[in-house]
Amino acid sequence: MHRLIDWTEIAADGAAHYSDEYLEHFGERYLSSGMQLRGVSFEGYLARPKRYDSHASGEPLPLLPRQQRVQRRLIDLERVADLSSFTGERNGSLGL
DSSP: OOOOOOOEEEOTTSOEEEOHHHHHHHHHHHHHHTGGGGTOOHHHHHHOHHHHHHHHTSOOOOOOHHHHHHHHHHHHHHHHHHHHHHHHHHTTSOOO
């Protein structure tokens, strides 16, 4: 089996330069896994492909900070709705 060499060279400007073989291999994987549709930049994927490949198998990517805030807010709203309906039922009202 052919082994892909993770060859990177850092230029004077600090940017990483990858071999053509590396770019072709991971470029195909990036596109076929739909990472661009999930908001992952190609540069970010190239820097840490193993991190993202584990999620391409169906495992969700970690939520972004803004998504985490929305998730917490939804959980809080759900708790309030649960408490409201519970309180309404105890008082004999419909909880509307």
